[in-house]
Amino acid sequence: MTGLWTNGAIAARGAVVGLALSAGAALAAPPDPANPPDPLGSVMWEALRDQYFAGAPVQFDDRVKVRAPLDAEDTRAVPIAVDATALDQVVEVAAIADLNPFPLVLRYHPMGAAPYIATRIKIQQATAVHGAARTADGVWHVSGVMVDAAGGGCSAPPLSYATKDWADHVGEVQARVWRTDEGKAARLRLRIRHPNDTGLVPGIPAYFVESLSVRARLDGGVSGPELARIDSLEPVSEDPVFLLDLRPPPGTTALILRGRDNQGGEISATVPLPALIPAPDLSRSVGQ
Amino acid sequence: MIRPLLRRLALAASLAAVSTVALSTVAVAAGPLSYDLTPTRVGPDTYVFVGSTEHFTRANGGNILNAGFIVTSDGVIVIQTGPSRRYGEEMRAAIRRVTDKPIRKVFISNLHPDYFLGAQAFADVPIAALPGTIAGIQEEGHGIADNMYRLVGDWMRGTEVVIPTEPVFGSTVVFGDHRLRLIPLNGHTAADLALLDETTGILFTGGVVFCDRTPTTPHADVAAWLKELDALDALDDVRLVVPNHGHIRPDKACVGQTRDWLIWLDGTLRAAVEAGLDMTDALELPIPDRFAGLDVLRAEYRRSVAHLWPKIERESLPRVH
Numbered sequence: 278m279t280g281l282w283t284n285g286a287i288a289a290r291g292a293v294v295g296l297a298l299s300a301g302a303a304l305a306a307p308p309d310p311a312n313p314p315d316p317l318g319s320v321m322w323e324a325l326r327d328q329y330f331a332g333a334p335v336q337f338d339d340r341v342k343v344r345a346p347l348d349a350e351d352t353r354a355v356p357i358a359v360d361a362t363a364l365d366q367v368v369e370v371a372a373i374a375d376l377n378p379f380p381l382v383l384r385y386h387p388m389g390a391a392p393y394i395a396t397r398i399k400i401q402q403a404t405a406v407h408g409a410a411r412t413a414d415g416v417w418h419v420s421g422v423m424v425d426a427a428g429g430g431c432s433a434p435p436l437s438y439a440t441k442d443w444a445d446h447v448g449e450v451q452a453r454v455w456r457t458d459e460g461k462a463a464r465l466r467l468r469i470r471h472p473n474d475t476g477l478v479p480g481i482p483a484y485f486v487e488s489l490s491v492r493a494r495l496d497g498g499v500s501g502p503e504l505a506r507i508d509s510l511e512p513v514s515e516d517p518v519f520l521l522d523l524r525p526p527p528g529t530t531a532l533i534l535r536g537r538d539n540q541g542g543e544i545s546a547t548v549p550l551p552a553l554i555p556a557p558d559l560s561r562s563v564g565q
Numbered sequence: 566m567i568r569p570l571l572r573r574l575a576l577a578a579s580l581a582a583v584s585t586v587a588l589s590t591v592a593v594a595a596g597p598l599s600y601d602l603t604p605t606r607v608g609p610d611t612y613v614f615v616g617s618t619e620h621f622t623r624a625n626g627g628n629i630l631n632a633g634f635i636v637t638s639d640g641v642i643v644i645q646t647g648p649s650r651r652y653g654e655e656m657r658a659a660i661r662r663v664t665d666k667p668i669r670k671v672f673i674s675n676l677h678p679d680y681f682l683g684a685q686a687f688a689d690v691p692i693a694a695l696p697g698t699i700a701g702i703q704e705e706g707h708g709i710a711d712n713m714y715r716l717v718g719d720w721m722r723g724t725e726v727v728i729p730t731e732p733v734f735g736s737t738v739v740f741g742d743h744r745l746r747l748i749p750l751n752g753h754t755a756a757d758l759a760l761l762d763e764t765t766g767i768l769f770t771g772g773v774v775f776c777d778r779t780p781t782t783p784h785a786d787v788a789a790w791l792k793e794l795d796a797l798d799a800l801d802d803v804r805l806v807v808p809n810h811g812h813i814r815p816d817k818a819c820v821g822q823t824r825d826w827l828i829w830l831d832g833t834l835r836a837a838v839e840a841g842l843d844m845t846d847a848l849e850l851p852i853p854d855r856f857a858g859l860d861v862l863r864a865e866y867r868r869s870v871a872h873l874w875p876k877i878e879r880e881s882l883p884r885v886h
Contacts, residue, residue: 350871
């Protein structure tokens with residue numbers, strides 16, 4: 278029944294925003310077709326659009342799918358996915374949690390990968406979460422969902438600080454690759470031990486993973502092309518987790534992960550590519 | 566309408582009457598919230614306030630738990646206190662309408678809000694809980710209470726966290742003509758207290774059994790929980806099972822139902838992580854038809870994904886160098 282309550286709250290919020298918009302519209306100029314209003318009515322949208330998309334054309338486009346729960350059960354780790362695979366020639370993907378103190382979650386550059394990224398983020402309060410995909414023509418295609426939340430995810434201290442040995446494990450990587458699409462694609466899930474601290478707790482400076490790059494290693498240990506790069510920011514959850522769908526070139530034997538946090542800490546790992554194993558069919562429920 | 570009435574009452578020089586009428590008028594204007602608690606007699610000396618099988622909502626005020634009480638010859642034993650001060654106070658008043666015996670002791674089975682946030686109404690009697698529950702309420706109680714204010718709003722007015730005053734352990738205790746077996750469990754939370762009234766054969770399961778209501782997992786350790794369900798199944802002389810949420814039954818069918826759900830949930834999420842599925846996609850996985858009778862099924866399943874998935878992922882992803 279949380280769902281019902283959540284829907285009611287969102288509907289109510291939408292109504293308030295709608296009133297504000299129509300009141301504003303009566304005073305201001307007619308709607309600008311180059312800058313359409315956010316269908317979710319996020320009060321921060323126009324400012325964020327100008328800040329992050331810097332005058333580039335923006336259109337709301339349902340072909341960009343943003344997936345996230347209606348209600349954030351754990352505000353420190355809310356799963357989100359931005360899927361722009363229905364668009365051609367995507368060069369960049371971005372995720373924005375509008376009402377976070379740091380709204381921009383990440384920018385993703387899928388050079389040799391599908392325009393799809395999933396991760397978990399901190400959410401400070403109920404907010405629109407927008408996903409955006411920039412196509413080669415320079416247009417940002419945007420959609421989003423509302424996520425309700427109890428609040429506090431960004432300003433809560435990382436849990437890892439409660440363990441004595443957390444510093445010994447910073448930068449450790451767990452990862453696995455699934456071969457998909459008859460071996461042409463490789464789904465990479467990776468998890469990095471890191472406080473990913475926002476810096477919002479007094480006396481604790483920001484400390485988070487800032488950049489990650491995945492490169493193919495080819496037969497004979499030759500370095501191959503860079504497949505994907507993530508510019509990761511404060512809202513990504515502690516112990517960041519990412520799911521990427523890479524397109525490694527033929528002859529790829531492993532994926533090389535290189536990264537860095539904002540205090541210069543290095544992240545480095547090699548993830549072997551497994552033999553091609555057919556993935557289990559999850560369209561049927563387990564144990565049915 | 567009100568003013569002439571007040572004036573007449575004032576003319577009658579009854580200040581007490583004035584304040585009574587004024588107060589009740591205000592209460593009507595604000596829309597009085599009431600849980601309308603009515604105890605159901607489920608066995609000798611034993612009563613349950615049957616809660617809804619929903620989630621916490623502003624309509625139900627958080628009344629989703631089966632709280633209860635036993636009227637022994639040595640006073641009343643209260644089991645759980647409900648989600649708010651208001652609930653606790655209404656509960657105490659309802660108990661008073663059944664018996665004028667004093668409240669002897671209150672038991673709280675775990676740290677979830679609907680078990681302990683009504684404890685203010687019983688601050689004058691010993692409030693007993695497992696040590697792990699007391700520690701959990703000390704650590705998380707305020708955060709849990711804050712979240713309840715958000716979820717059910719005004720029902721929570723005046724509710725403050727009361728830390729249980731008396732640690733209890735696995736034992737058998739006698740209150741007048743009733744022998745109560747305190748059974749410490751864990752798995753649903755780090756400390757779940759079940760109570761078996763050996764005199765009547767009525768089992769209050771604490772947090773670990775749900776009946777036709779999807780189990781909740783915010784503090785769950787599924788493997789430990791499954792072991793505890795086996796332990797409850799092994800108990801003899803149980804004539805009635807009062808689950809924490811859902812239907813009261815004369816058999817242990819819902820011990821099995823809870824087990825079935827947990828095994829499916831855990832197995833499904835492990836298989837999904839193992840298959841490389843994304844967590845947001847896992848929120849929408851199909852749920853077998855046999856669980857269709859469980860209330861708040863999809864919503865509670867999604868909460869469980871949030872609770873269980875990150876840990877499964879952490880444990881199953883290989884370390885790479």
